[in-house]
Amino acid sequence: MACQxxxxxxxxxxxxxxxxxxxxxLEEERAKLHDVELHQVAEKIxxxxxxxxxxxxxxxxxxxKVLCMDWCRDKRRIVSSSQDGKVxxxxxxxxxxxxxxxxxxxxxxxxxYAPSGCAVACGGxxxxxxxxxxxxxxxxxxAAKKKSVAMHTNYLSSCSFxxxxxxxxxxSGDGTCALWDVESGQLLQSFHGHSADVLSLDLAPSETGNTxxxxxxxxxxxxxxxxxxxxxxxxxxHESDINxxxxxxxxxxxxxxxxxxxxxxxxxxxxxxVAIYSKDSIIFGASSVDFSLSGRLLFAGYNDYTINVWDxxxxxxxxxxxxxxxxxxxxxxSPDGTAFCSGSWDNTLRIWA
Amino acid sequence: xxxxxxxxxGVQRQQMPCLTKMxxxxxxxxxxxxxxxxxxxxxxxxxxxxxxxxxxxxxxHVGQLFVKYGYIYPLKEPRNLILKADDSSYRFQTPxxxxxxxxxxxxxxxxxxxxxKNIRKQGELIEYEKECYNALHKRINHTWDFVVMQAREQxxxxxxxxxxxxxxxxxxxxxxxxxxRPPPGTQDSIDHGPERRTxxxxxxxxxxxxxxxxxxxxxxxxNPHTHTYCxxxxxxxxxxxxxxxxxxxxxxxxxxxNMNSETVALPTKLRVExxxxxxxxxxxxxxxxxxxxxxLEKEFSAENLCFWQACxxxxxxxxxxxxxxxxxxxxxFLAPGASRWVNIDSKTMExxxxxxxxxxxxxxxxxxxxxxxxMKKDSxxxxxxxxLYKNLLARAIVPQxxxxxxxPFMRRQRHSSPSPALATQTAEDDGKAKYSNSNSGTASxx
Numbered sequence: 001m002a003c004q005x006x007x008x009x010x011x012x013x014x015x016x017x018x019x020x021x022x023x024x025x026l027e028e029e030r031a032k033l034h035d036v037e038l039h040q041v042a043e044k045i046x047x048x049x050x051x052x053x054x055x056x057x058x059x060x061x062x063x064x065k066v067l068c069m070d071w072c073r074d075k076r077r078i079v080s081s082s083q084d085g086k087v088x089x090x091x092x093x094x095x096x097x098x099x100x101x102x103x104x105x106x107x108x109x110x111x112x113y114a115p116s117g118c119a120v121a122c123g124g125x126x127x128x129x130x131x132x133x134x135x136x137x138x139x140x141x142x143a144a145k146k147k148s149v150a151m152h153t154n155y156l157s158s159c160s161f162x163x164x165x166x167x168x169x170x171x172s173g174d175g176t177c178a179l180w181d182v183e184s185g186q187l188l189q190s191f192h193g194h195s196a197d198v199l200s201l202d203l204a205p206s207e208t209g210n211t212x213x214x215x216x217x218x219x220x221x222x223x224x225x226x227x228x229x230x231x232x233x234x235x236x237x238h239e240s241d242i243n244x245x246x247x248x249x250x251x252x253x254x255x256x257x258x259x260x261x262x263x264x265x266x267x268x269x270x271x272x273x274v275a276i277y278s279k280d281s282i283i284f285g286a287s288s289v290d291f292s293l294s295g296r297l298l299f300a301g302y303n304d305y306t307i308n309v310w311d312x313x314x315x316x317x318x319x320x321x322x323x324x325x326x327x328x329x330x331x332x333x334s335p336d337g338t339a340f341c342s343g344s345w346d347n348t349l350r351i352w353a
Numbered sequence: 354x355x356x357x358x359x360x361x362x363g364v365q366r367q368q369m370p371c372l373t374k375m376x377x378x379x380x381x382x383x384x385x386x387x388x389x390x391x392x393x394x395x396x397x398x399x400x401x402x403x404x405x406x407x408x409x410x411x412x413x414h415v416g417q418l419f420v421k422y423g424y425i426y427p428l429k430e431p432r433n434l435i436l437k438a439d440d441s442s443y444r445f446q447t448p449x450x451x452x453x454x455x456x457x458x459x460x461x462x463x464x465x466x467x468x469x470k471n472i473r474k475q476g477e478l479i480e481y482e483k484e485c486y487n488a489l490h491k492r493i494n495h496t497w498d499f500v501v502m503q504a505r506e507q508x509x510x511x512x513x514x515x516x517x518x519x520x521x522x523x524x525x526x527x528x529x530x531x532x533x534r535p536p537p538g539t540q541d542s543i544d545h546g547p548e549r550r551t552x553x554x555x556x557x558x559x560x561x562x563x564x565x566x567x568x569x570x571x572x573x574x575x576n577p578h579t580h581t582y583c584x585x586x587x588x589x590x591x592x593x594x595x596x597x598x599x600x601x602x603x604x605x606x607x608x609x610x611n612m613n614s615e616t617v618a619l620p621t622k623l624r625v626e627x628x629x630x631x632x633x634x635x636x637x638x639x640x641x642x643x644x645x646x647x648x649l650e651k652e653f654s655a656e657n658l659c660f661w662q663a664c665x666x667x668x669x670x671x672x673x674x675x676x677x678x679x680x681x682x683x684x685x686f687l688a689p690g691a692s693r694w695v696n697i698d699s700k701t702m703e704x705x706x707x708x709x710x711x712x713x714x715x716x717x718x719x720x721x722x723x724x725x726x727x728m729k730k731d732s733x734x735x736x737x738x739x740x741l742y743k744n745l746l747a748r749a750i751v752p753q754x755x756x757x758x759x760x761p762f763m764r765r766q767r768h769s770s771p772s773p774a775l776a777t778q779t780a781e782d783d784g785k786a787k788y789s790n791s792n793s794g795t796a797s798x799x
Contacts, residue, residue: 041580042580045580045583045584048593053592056602056603057602072773073773074770074773075610076601076610076770077772077773091769091770091772093601093602093607093767093769093770094767094768094769096769098772107546107547109547116773117772117773117774118773118774125547133774134772134774135774136772136774136775154550155547162669163665163668163669164669164670166669166670166671166672167669173549173550181671181672182671183671183672183673184671184672184673186672188672188714196549196550197549197550199549207632207633207725208722217549227715227718239370240370241549248582249582249586250582252582259369259370259371260370261370261371261374281411281412281415283371283374283375283378283415283418284371284418285370285371292590292592292593293586293589293590293591293592293593294582294583294585294586294587294589294590294593295582295583295586296583296587296590296593297590297592297593303371304414304415304418305414306414312583313580313583320408320411322410322414325540326540333592336591336610336613337589337590337591337592338591338592338596338600338601338602338609339591339592339600339602340592345544351602353591353592353600353602353603
């Protein structure tokens with residue numbers, strides 16, 4: 001992003017004021033194009049019936065808060081990371097632990113499974129993202145083959161492999177996102193635009209596979225072009241930190257979960273927020289969100305230990321799931337949509353179906 | 354999570370929004386007309402008022418949080434910070450001790466509190482409190498005289514109060530410290546995780562150009578695509594509509610996964626139907642891609658798909674291998690007289706060939722996009738109308754629903770599956786690159 005010096009007659013205050021008035025004008029223009037609300041369109045759709053989901057598996061083994069998890073493409077394996085530095089790979093179906101790595105840092109806030117299923121990436125307070133190839137030799141120390149890929153100047157908040165094992169996208173407390181080449185550790189592209197910690201990112205499931213969205217402590221959700229590094233769209237309607245962002249399955253929209261206790265849906269073509277998922281009785285922040293396969297349901301984990309299930313189209317809450325005994329830190333639906341996994345500060349992970 | 358602390362720049366971060374909301378609720382609960390009924394100095398929580406419609410379970414849950422965060426404290430078992438749905442008595446905590454006013458709890462205040470307890474009655478400190486007391490004594494030894502003096506002063510002042518008030522104040526203070534310095538083994542409710550620093554003193558100088566371009570690219574807002582997508586995919590969403598034969602997580606039967614694996618002989622009907630939703634769905638399914646390739650071979654346009662796959666390989670592969678891969682692609686698909694020459698428009702071809710002089714990750718993007726849309730607009734719709742597709746759809750399986758177990762209390766055995774790490778470990782030995790499943794096998798086709 002270009003930073004020019006102040007021109008004649010300009011001060012920081014006049015520029016700030018100009019920026020504010022441009023923002024207001026943009027909102028005005030957006031509003032003009034707005035014709036109908038999402039839930040009005042959804043009136044013609046049937047309401048959802050009774051909704052029953054139970055914990056089908058409880059994964060115990062972490063000695064401390066579970067901070068992040070990711071599914072393997074084989075639809076049953078998962079990787080999870082925790083506050084004490086442990087990263088565990090489980091077969092969630094049998095609840096067996098298959099691999100375990102101890103990171104040299106605490107608060108491993110990000111972990112991701114490689115598309116091939118042969119490696120995992122993780123990082124946190126060490127400001128790095130490291131890739132561990134998964135070895136099936138029980139005696140081999142996974143830490144020996146560790147590859148240090150990303151280097152940020154503050155904590156790593158989120159990481160994700162792109163379409164292959166060769167590239168990783170990361171977001172950090174230093175306010176930037178970055179794309180890295182795994183083999184060489186080279187920085188391929190960096191993304192500047194957030195004015196505070198970036199807490200989450202998600203890759204678009206689009207045909208051209210070139211964009212991703214990020215959300216941060218500046219209350220903004222930004223959409224980026226991976227090739228040019230440009231910020232192509234920006235949304236700022238939340239009242240507090242955005243903890244998590246997730247694309248709608250078609251790639252035309254994305255949802256956010258925030259400390260302001262709401263989840264919101266933003267439409268990319270309409271370039272605006274189209275739905276808010278909130279309730280007076282929900283006063284704690286949403287830490288993590290994910291869609292069901294069809295995109296009809298939004299699962300959101302909250303800091304009040306619950307998971308709320310929202311009807312994306314009608315904007316109503318379908319169910320509230322109790323069970324965790326501390327904050328829910330991560331919620332992810334399995335690749336084939338048969339279940340979702342929740343990780344919590346109560347040291348456990350649960351599979352719900 | 355952010356609390357009212359001053360950052361290094363002196364900029365105040367916004368207070369935790371949930372605290373504000375909780376406090377608003379607590380205040381309304383104490384409203385003399387609309388709030389909860391109080392009795393003398395105690396109160397009984399019989400019903401937690403809620404103006405929105407929530408279940409009793411949820412109301413109880415919200416109440417629990419009030420107790421955990423110290424806005425309400427139990428009288429009978431003060432150390433047990435939970436809300437019980439019975440006749441137990443609770444009291445509202447005074448705003449003086451609210452989290453928004455006194456957080457983080459200071460070490461000095463804790464030392465004074467413990468000192469008071471110690472002075473009042475020797476040996477009244479519990480084990481963990483004794484440890485904390487000794488640790489504090491070491492850590493802030495230089496101000497210890499001040500601590501003891503303050504403790505004595507506060508004790509003296511409290512003796513002058515009415516007994517009733519004194520007891521209440523002691524309860525309040527105790528409740529505050531139970532929340533802020535929880536005994537070991539109990540949950541620390543106010544643990545917030547690593548600090549999130551903000552750098553919002555940096556002014557965002559967005560150029561005017563970016564904003565106006567945003568305005569011009571705005572399109573209409575009505576979004577029928579969102580709900581038609583939901584409707585279209587609903588039968589494929591196991592959580593919404595179940596899956597046949599059954600959901601493995603619920604019945605412990607993995608038939609569903611076996612029947613939908615990559616290498617199954619005959620696919621399910623739902624799976625084949627899904628290929629007709631979009632070109633991307635067809636390509637994302639390994640089996641679909643293979644079927645499509647077979648069709649293209651019949652039409653003598655298979656090189657298009659092969660070219661597209663080769664471009665994907667370049668885009669997502671190792672940086673070091675890009676030049677050699679791009680060279681291969683040129684030789685096979687773009688060079689005049691190439692064995693699998695692809696038909697790209699002259700303008701794109703010219704631009705691509707120019708770019709090949711300095712190959713980079715995205716040099717084939719334009720050509721790839723051209724071929725992709727060619728297949729999408731032409732070959733793909735024809736494939737869906739073809740005998741090959743229709744035939745497969747007719748033969749595709751509709752699984753039978755798994756009969757419920759005769760002995761429902763007997764759990765089926767859960768078998769493990771081969772780890773994906775194993776599958777590609779053998780491939781690694783052959784020197785092939787590691788790729789996502791959708792790309793495996795394409796590298797060798799070049």
